[in-house]
Amino acid sequence: MNITYYGHACFGVEVGGKHLLFDPFISPNEKAAHIAVDSIPADYILISHGHEDHVADVERIARRTGATLVSNFEIVSWFGAKGLSKGHPMNHGGSWKFDFGRVKYVNAIHSSTLPDGSGGGNPGGFVVQSDAGTFYYSGDTALTYDMKLLGEQFQLDFAFLCIGDNFTMGVDDALLAADFIQCDHIIGMHYDTFGYIVIDHEAARAKFAAQNKQLVLPPIGEAFQAGS
Ligand code: NI
Ligand code: MN
Numbered sequence: 001m002n003i004t005y006y007g008h009a010c011f012g013v014e015v016g017g018k019h020l021l022f023d024p025f026i027s028p029n030e031k032a033a034h035i036a037v038d039s040i041p042a043d044y045i046l047i048s049h050g051h052e053d054h055v056a057d058v059e060r061i062a063r064r065t066g067a068t069l070v071s072n073f074e075i076v077s078w079f080g081a082k083g084l085s086k087g088h089p090m091n092h093g094g095s096w097k098f099d100f101g102r103v104k105y106v107n108a109i110h111s112s113t114l115p116d117g118s119g120g121g122n123p124g125g126f127v128v129q130s131d132a133g134t135f136y137y138s139g140d141t142a143l144t145y146d147m148k149l150l151g152e153q154f155q156l157d158f159a160f161l162c163i164g165d166n167f168t169m170g171v172d173d174a175l176l177a178a179d180f181i182q183c184d185h186i187i188g189m190h191y192d193t194f195g196y197i198v199i200d201h202e203a204a205r206a207k208f209a210a211q212n213k214q215l216v217l218p219p220i221g222e223a224f225q226a227g228s
């Protein structure tokens with residue numbers, strides 16, 4: 001799969017000929033100032049929870065591309081009230097077969113208030129299954145034993161895990177999460193954007209390597225491959 005990192009927790013992933021975009025927070029992110037937001041392709045925008053650092057560019061990109069929003073019921077409804085009517089509401093434990101593959105909305109431990117103070121439901125993550133492989137996008141979350149279910153239910157080819165600490169798992173907990181989900185190919189996210197979540201890249205990579213796991217920390221704007 002072709003993947004592009006747009007900074008913070010935002011990735012574009014090409015699956016089944018469709019462009020999936022996760023948690024777009026680009027225009028307010030100084031570290032992503034070189035990214036042309038209005039050139040990013042999106043057929044689907046998957047939103048893990050309601051926080052500003054995950055939804056900031058949803059409206060701008062959805063209006064241009066006509067992308068379908070996939071998130072929990074409350075977040076899809078909130079964007080629906082803004083006139084973005086192409087939404088697919090989900091809730092925890094549910095899955096749906098889209099034209100690119102199957103998506104399951106899975107548990108996360110975090111909060112989910114929307115930028116205007118509205119309730120954003122409960123936060124989640126996504127598992128995407130397709131002909132090109134299966135991956136997990138954790139969203140913002142603590143380490144949780146629920147992740148063991150993902151290891152038992154899915155054969156994950158790779159996973160996006162938050163590693164920045166303070167608001168989410170840090171590197172050590174993400175390493176345990178990789179064990180729980182039985183996945184050795186981890187792409188880090190939710191680090192370095194703000195002072196609270198700056199990490200030491202070399203030390204983080206070394207911790208994963210010491211357990212025969214790979215931690216990928218791609219430069220912002222870089223395209224790379226994972227899965228098949
Ligand atoms: Ni958050
Ligand atoms: Mn966040």
